[in-house]
Amino acid sequence: MFSHLHASVLYGLGGILSVLVVASTVVIILKRRHPEKSYVELSQRINSWWIMVGVFSAAILLSRTASIVFFAFVSFLALKEYFSLIPTRRADRRVLFWAYLAIPFQYYWVHLEWYGMFIIFIPVYLFLLLPMRMVIIGETKEFLRAAGMLHWGLMTMVFSLSHAAFFLALSEEKNPAGGGAGLVLFLIFLTQFNDVAQFIWGKLTGRHKIIPLVSPNKTWEGFLGGLATTTALAALLAPHLTPLTVPESLLAGLLIGCSGFIGDVTISALKRDIGVKDSGSLLPGHGGILDRIDSLTFTAPLLFHFIYYLHY
Amino acid sequence: MLQQLFFLLIVRPIALIVLGLNIRHREHIPAKGPAIVVSNHNSHLDTLVLMTLLPWSLLKSARPVAAQDYFFQNTLLKWFALTIMHIIPLERHITDRSHDPLAGCSDALKQGDILILFPEGSRGEPEQLGTFKTGIAHLAKRHPDIPITPIFLHGLGKALPKGEGLLVPFFCDVFVGEPLLWTGDKAGFMTVLETAIKALAEEGHLPAWE
Numbered sequence: 001m002f003s004h005l006h007a008s009v010l011y012g013l014g015g016i017l018s019v020l021v022v023a024s025t026v027v028i029i030l031k032r033r034h035p036e037k038s039y040v041e042l043s044q045r046i047n048s049w050w051i052m053v054g055v056f057s058a059a060i061l062l063s064r065t066a067s068i069v070f071f072a073f074v075s076f077l078a079l080k081e082y083f084s085l086i087p088t089r090r091a092d093r094r095v096l097f098w099a100y101l102a103i104p105f106q107y108y109w110v111h112l113e114w115y116g117m118f119i120i121f122i123p124v125y126l127f128l129l130l131p132m133r134m135v136i137i138g139e140t141k142e143f144l145r146a147a148g149m150l151h152w153g154l155m156t157m158v159f160s161l162s163h164a165a166f167f168l169a170l171s172e173e174k175n176p177a178g179g180g181a182g183l184v185l186f187l188i189f190l191t192q193f194n195d196v197a198q199f200i201w202g203k204l205t206g207r208h209k210i211i212p213l214v215s216p217n218k219t220w221e222g223f224l225g226g227l228a229t230t231t232a233l234a235a236l237l238a239p240h241l242t243p244l245t246v247p248e249s250l251l252a253g254l255l256i257g258c259s260g261f262i263g264d265v266t267i268s269a270l271k272r273d274i275g276v277k278d279s280g281s282l283l284p285g286h287g288g289i290l291d292r293i294d295s296l297t298f299t300a301p302l303l304f305h306f307i308y309y310l311h312y
Numbered sequence: 313m314l315q316q317l318f319f320l321l322i323v324r325p326i327a328l329i330v331l332g333l334n335i336r337h338r339e340h341i342p343a344k345g346p347a348i349v350v351s352n353h354n355s356h357l358d359t360l361v362l363m364t365l366l367p368w369s370l371l372k373s374a375r376p377v378a379a380q381d382y383f384f385q386n387t388l389l390k391w392f393a394l395t396i397m398h399i400i401p402l403e404r405h406i407t408d409r410s411h412d413p414l415a416g417c418s419d420a421l422k423q424g425d426i427l428i429l430f431p432e433g434s435r436g437e438p439e440q441l442g443t444f445k446t447g448i449a450h451l452a453k454r455h456p457d458i459p460i461t462p463i464f465l466h467g468l469g470k471a472l473p474k475g476e477g478l479l480v481p482f483f484c485d486v487f488v489g490e491p492l493l494w495t496g497d498k499a500g501f502m503t504v505l506e507t508a509i510k511a512l513a514e515e516g517h518l519p520a521w522e
Contacts, residue, residue, distance in 0.1 A: 076481075080332065084467060084483035087520035093470070097480045276517045280483060281334045 002061055008178050008240040012185045013057050020050055044285030052283070052292070056188065060181055064168050065111065067184065071165035072107035077289045078157040079103065081280050085271075085290075086153070089146050091139035095130055099154055102126050106162050113169040122159040127151055160297045163304040164188065170312055178241035183307065186234075186241040190253070191299045194230040194260045201225025215268040218261075227257035243311045255306055256299050263298030267291070315396050319363065319371060327364045331357070331471060332483045336515065340461060340488040341365050345373050345424040347491075348460040350448060352441055352509060353430035354469025359397065361468060361484060362428050375400050375420045376428040402447075404433070414451055421455050431505070439469040439521050441513065449501045452494040459491035462505060464512035470521055487512035 002010060023046050031039050059070035083096055102122060109118040131147045167183035175182060202222025210220045234253025238244045244252055267290055271279060280288020327333060342349065349362055359376045366374055380401035383393040393399045400416040412418075417427055429451075431444035452460060467484040489508045495501045 077332070080481045080483060083481075085517070085519060087522075088470070090470075090473075090521055093473075093476070093480050094478065097478060100481060274517070274519070281336075282332065 004064060005061070005181050006178050009060070009181045009185055012178075012182075012189065012237075012241060013060065016053055016057070016189060020046070020053060023049070041285050046285070048283040048285050060184070064180065067168055067181065068107050068110050068165050071110075071161060072103055074289065074293065075103050075107070075158045075161045076100070077282065078161065078293055079153055081282070081288050081290050082153045082157055085274050085276065085279060086149050089139060089142060091137050092134060092146055092150070094137070095133050095150065098130060098133055099126070099150060102154060103158055106158055107165060110162060110165045110169050115166075115169070118162070118166060118169075122154055126154060130154075156297045160301045161293065164296065164300040166304060167307075170308070174311055175243045177239060177243065182241035186237060186252075187256075187300060187303050188296070190230055190234055190237070190256045191260050191296050193233060194226050194257050194299075195264065195295055197229040198222045198226030198257075198261065198264075201229070211265055214272060215265050218265065223257075223261055226261075227254065230257040230260075242307065244307065248310060252303060252306060255302055259298040259302045260295035263295040266298070267294035315398065316371065318396050323360045323364060326479075327357075327361050327484075330479070330481050331361075331467070332481075333361065333364075333486055334483055335365070335486045335488065337488045337490075340490055341367075342370075342426055342459065342461055342491070343367065345370065345426045346421040346455070346458050348421070348427045348429060348448070348451065348455075348458060349463060350429050350431060350460055350505065350509075351463040351465055352513075353432045353435050354439055354465065355435060355472045355474070357468040357472050357479075357484075358430065358435075358465055359428060361465065361486070362463065363397075365463075365486065365488075366426065370426060372398070373423075373425045374398065374428060375417075375425045377402050377417060377430075379404050379434070381405070400427070414447065414454070417451055418454055421451075421458055427451075435469075435474040439466070439518075441510070444502060444506055446498060446502060448505065449498045452501055453498070456494035459493065460505070461491045462489040462508040462512060463487065464489075464509050464516075466513070466516060466518055485516050485518075487515050 027039055027043055027046060056070065059066045079100065088096065106118070106121055109121060130150055134143065134147060164184060164187055167187065168180035170180055170183070172179045178185070199222065202217065202219045205221040205225060206219030208220045209216065210218050210223055231250055231253030234256065235246060235249045238249030238252065242249065267279070271277065278287030279290035282288050283292055286292050351358060351362060359378075363371060363374045363376070376397055376399050378393060378397075378399040378401065380403050383399060384390045384401065400420055402416070403413050406413055420427060429448055431448045432442040433445045436442040448460070464487040465484060467482045470480070471482045471484070472479050489512050492504060492508060495504055
């Protein structure tokens, strides 16, 4: 069973599971000790984590193809949420359909391990194709705004995220510690861990606002505390899941901590511009899917290219 | 049986995966019949989504009230409307004054069914609220103790507007209001209903669609 996975990946998934068990236990104890307080949001948040971890683990355990389909589906949900939030032109309905069609193609390139096509399909071909499709329809009012918003969405929700899946297409021999799934686990776990760590550090010690105009709850203490924790954990996990050396793994941790934060506040800026607090209600306690994968839209391509440059 | 298969294999996957529903105030959705569900109308998907909202056991008692002239235009559509969707056909242009156009609706309510009604009459301009027709007020007056749940739907008019055959995925926002009852006079009731649906529309973030 699970012969496509390295033992370290199985231990990693087991580790995540035990973190969730601990979190759920803590919430149950808190509820018992303080029956007067409401832990609804915290419970919802952890229940949503159970579902997300469950689906993710199932996909990883099932097969490489299932994992690629999982990321394609996350891209679909994210792009759909984005298209549902932004102002769109009635004339562009069919153009949006083409944009959705990019998802199966992009992840098919991943499946084929066709790096050349994977890396240019959206930034070159769709970047040129979709405006052409819009021109054929012929609506010029707000053309630039619509084309720009469309491409930003595709780059963020499909191109960026698909880098997480491309780890699975990299040569297994070059990462004897964890294989492709090891790299995926390293990326996803550290990105999500960094979000939680920055949140907790901020709650416990936060004083100085870091970017009040975009995200008033984010503090320097939260950012730096999370960054340090994530970097330490990256150094701890890297030997078991990645081909990174110790100095490289420290850099990888810093990269995930910083870019995760930037991804988070970038989506915050988008939501602030549109005028919504949450991007949706798909994940109770978290908001929408964009609220959960905001950091990943930055960490996935950056960590991928960092490791790809160094080792592949 | 055919209806349940159609909803299980086609409608639910489309409504929950291809589209995705953001439901606000789910607790107001009727849990038993008889009841009337009233919503704005932008797309053929509206009826399907409203029927999906109901508990699975109530699917068979859901009765969309639909235009007879449209759904009886050919045999296949008529078969689909009656066998799968269980519609109550409504004559939009009444010629025979002695005939009660709402008899079918009243009978269904007496059986404990859940009526799905679109007071705008037709799907109209996508994502714009048209004027309400007063048939619902006549029905409410006849059945003053049956709860009328107002619902505002957003997004389906973008996903599949009138005259389009290609479904483009968009999240659908569903705002369910508190059930209303007959107020005693027609004009007053229509105002209450329209206000309720407009208030639901204002709860959400509705991005521009022009």
